[in-house]
Amino acid sequence: MSLFWRIFTGFWLALVVVAATVGMLTHVLREIPSSDVDPAGAAVLGRVAQVVNAQLARDGLAGLDSLESRRLRPYLYSMDNQPVGPRRPFLDDIAEDSEPSAPRMWIDGGRVFLGPALVFLDDQPLKMFLVTRQPRIAQEPPEQRLFWFVMIGALVAAVLAYGLSRHLSRPIVALTRWAGALGRDLDTPAPRGTTERGDEAGNLARELTAMAGRIRDQLEAQRALTRMISHEVRSPLTRLKLVLDLIERAPDKAGDILPRAHQQISALDALLEQMLTLSRLDADAWVLAPTSQGWALRIGQWIDEWREQAQAEGIELSVQGPAFNGPADPALVRIGLDNLVRNAIQLSQPGQSIQILQSAHGFDVRDQAGGMDPTLLGQAAEPFYQGVTPSGSSGLGLAIVHRIARVHGGQLTLTNVGDGLSANLRLTA
Numbered sequence: 202m203s204l205f206w207r208i209f210t211g212f213w214l215a216l217v218v219v220a221a222t223v224g225m226l227t228h229v230l231r232e233i234p235s236s237d238v239d240p241a242g243a244a245v246l247g248r249v250a251q252v253v254n255a256q257l258a259r260d261g262l263a264g265l266d267s268l269e270s271r272r273l274r275p276y277l278y279s280m281d282n283q284p285v286g287p288r289r290p291f292l293d294d295i296a297e298d299s300e301p302s303a304p305r306m307w308i309d310g311g312r313v314f315l316g317p318a319l320v321f322l323d324d325q326p327l328k329m330f331l332v333t334r335q336p337r338i339a340q341e342p343p344e345q346r347l348f349w350f351v352m353i354g355a356l357v358a359a360v361l362a363y364g365l366s367r368h369l370s371r372p373i374v375a376l377t378r379w380a381g382a383l384g385r386d387l388d389t390p391a392p393r394g395t396t397e398r399g400d401e402a403g404n405l406a407r408e409l410t411a412m413a414g415r416i417r418d419q420l421e422a423q424r425a426l427t428r429m430i431s432h433e434v435r436s437p438l439t440r441l442k443l444v445l446d447l448i449e450r451a452p453d454k455a456g457d458i459l460p461r462a463h464q465q466i467s468a469l470d471a472l473l474e475q476m477l478t479l480s481r482l483d484a485d486a487w488v489l490a491p492t493s494q495g496w497a498l499r500i501g502q503w504i505d506e507w508r509e510q511a512q513a514e515g516i517e518l519s520v521q522g523p524a525f526n527g528p529a530d531p532a533l534v535r536i537g538l539d540n541l542v543r544n545a546i547q548l549s550q551p552g553q554s555i556q557i558l559q560s561a562h563g564f565d566v567r568d569q570a571g572g573m574d575p576t577l578l579g580q581a582a583e584p585f586y587q588g589v590t591p592s593g594s595s596g597l598g599l600a601i602v603h604r605i606a607r608v609h610g611g612q613l614t615l616t617n618v619g620d621g622l623s624a625n626l627r628l629t630a
Contacts (some may be wrong), residue, residue: 212362220354250318278328344420441465493527515551524557527627537605540598541566563627572617
């Protein structure tokens with residue numbers, strides 16, 4: 202069942218139940234036991250009796266016609282409870298139970314009966330009853346009227362429920378159609394007026410608009426990334442093709458040229474590995490294996506490798522601070538630190554130094570390579586950004602480190618410190 206018909210059915214049933222309840226209460230409460238006439242009612246009864254006596258004395262029974270109105274009508278019974286004038290069966294039982302010495306009030310079928318009061322016609326005493334409106338009991342029983350009241354109430358409830366359901370479901374239907382159109386064209390505008398609404402439908406329209414914008418940005422970023430990947434992959438392939446051409450032209454020098462081919466293949470393999478790591482991190486496909494054990498040994502082994510490479514370049518590498526103790530994924534930490542340290546080594550000049558500051562939350566890699574433009578620091582973690590990476594690098598290293606920090610619940614912060622760059626890899630919240 203659609204949302205419209207659910208809303209319609211709910212509203213209609215609720216209104217019908219309310220209408221039926223009111224009708225039943227009216228039917229139950231309309232018959233109220235008789236009670237003594239209050240002073241105001243007694244005064245009215247007395248004044249009407251005087252007027253009726255005057256009319257009967259002057260015009261007889263015909264004089265009663267001039268006293269009848271829509272709201273008030275007098276009826277006469279003899280003292281032995283026989284109707285005088287047109288018969289009114291609905292008053293017979295009341296007349297038999299009433300005496301002029303003890304006037305009462307009855308409520309029945311939406312009418313108020315008041316009386317009796319003593320009046321005279323040709324010196325003959327009569328009982329006079331007052332009814333507040335035109336009686337209908339003889340023509341239509343109250344049960345039948347209640348049935349029609351309920352039917353009319355149900356019809357009115359259906360009309361109201363339809364209008365309310367239509368009003369509530371219309372924006373949802375429009376937004377559903379728009380969502381389907383967004384799947385085909387992200388530039389499809391929102392239905393008119395939906396984003397200006399102040400209710401939940403307006404919130405949904407604004408969220409869908411923002412979502413479409415984010416998807417457009419992501420698609421554009423993916424297109425740019427594809428273009429960058431194509432460019433980065435093409436470069437080593439072009440160089441590899443050049444090496445192979447040289448081998449074909451000078452086969453006797455293949456032994457001297459082949460190392461260059463291996464170098465380009467290794468660069469291409471490293472690039473593909475970095476792209477695979479980046480895609481797995483972006484897709485949350487990396488299964489973390491965090492640990493808090495063995496960090497001192499691991500970091501010591503890594504430092505020995507990096508220090509050997511730094512010394513070969515004439516750069517001093519030092520480590521300070523208490524050993525990091527996790528929890529973190531050792532494989533990802535190794536990838537992240539390896540990118541930061543090797544970038545720092547490639548950017549540094551002989552005679553400069555690199556510091557690795559450890560803490561309980563992560564690592565801070567600092568170099569003396571001159572830092573970078575402060576306005577570009579926020580873009581450094583974007584894939585293929587070359588503003589802070591060494592010449593010839595893919596530009597994926599900082600992007601990978603940024604995502605490694607993110608999957609651990611931390612962050613990568615780049616700042617200029619002194620005459621160099623500080624890359625703070627925080628792995629814990």
